[in-house]
Amino acid sequence: MENLRTTTSADIKNVPVVNLYISDFQGYAYKNGDNINVSGPALDMFYYPRNKSKFFFSSLMYHEMTHVFQWHGNFTAPGGLTEGIADYVMVKSNIYEKEKYTKFGSGSRWDEGYGVTERFLEYCDSLRKGFTAELNKKMRYKYSDHYFVELLGKPVDQLWRQYKAKYGKSKFLQQTQLVLCFQGELLMETHILSQIVRMFLEMIVRNLR
Numbered sequence: 001m002e003n004l005r006t007t008t009s010a011d012i013k014n015v016p017v018v019n020l021y022i023s024d025f026q027g028y029a030y031k032n033g034d035n036i037n038v039s040g041p042a043l044d045m046f047y048y049p050r051n052k053s054k055f056f057f058s059s060l061m062y063h064e065m066t067h068v069f070q071w072h073g074n075f076t077a078p079g080g081l082t083e084g085i086a087d088y089v090m091v092k093s094n095i096y097e098k099e100k101y102t103k104f105g106s107g108s109r110w111d112e113g114y115g116v117t118e119r120f121l122e123y124c125d126s127l128r129k130g131f132t133a134e135l136n137k138k139m140r141y142k143y144s145d146h147y148f149v150e151l152l153g154k155p156v157d158q159l160w161r162q163y164k165a166k167y168g169k170s171k172f173l174q175q176t177q178l179v180l181c182f183q184g185e186l187l188m189e190t191h192i193l194s195q196i197v198r199m200f201l202e203m204i205v206r207n208l209r
Helices: 040-046 050-069 079-093 114-127 131-138 146-152 156-167 171-182 185-189 191-208
Strands: 019-023 029-032 035-039
Touching: 019 040, 029 050, 035 040, 035 050, 040 050, 050 079, 079 114, 079 131, 114 131, 114 146, 114 156, 131 146, 146 156
Parallel strands: 019 035
Antiparallel strands: 029 035
């Protein structure tokens, strides 16, 4: 678990054996104790093209193996956070579908999970090198939102707002874009007009923050 810096015997969770089961069930994959369960039908359905099957399966294993070894505050940490950390290790492994993966600024909550939370953790890493690894260590026995204050000096909700301000579009701009597209062929064809209107809208929003 190099990406989570659990490099000493005191840091590493004692897991003598990890069992991997591929069987017939609905869903994709899940961890149960020290067991990783993967759906055979899901592998058959989603692993295309076939020559990338090893890549897809390796990506999945990085995520699921992280669940086996990560800390979760004795199950008090938000589920979305533990899923985000599992994706974080997967992304750091560089074995994931970059073109299809969640973009920075996506999501509506910091603990939404998977790619949304992973991208937020990367942002937190940019504020303090090794943040995610340190957060994981703190969650060995319990979890608290205050860990974000201890490590970054700010509440997690404030960090999320700053992250969204940096990467995400405001709801106001999203709604306005929808209105412009809804007006029909005239505005959609007058591309220059749309660009001008959007430039002024972005200026307004910046000054209102």
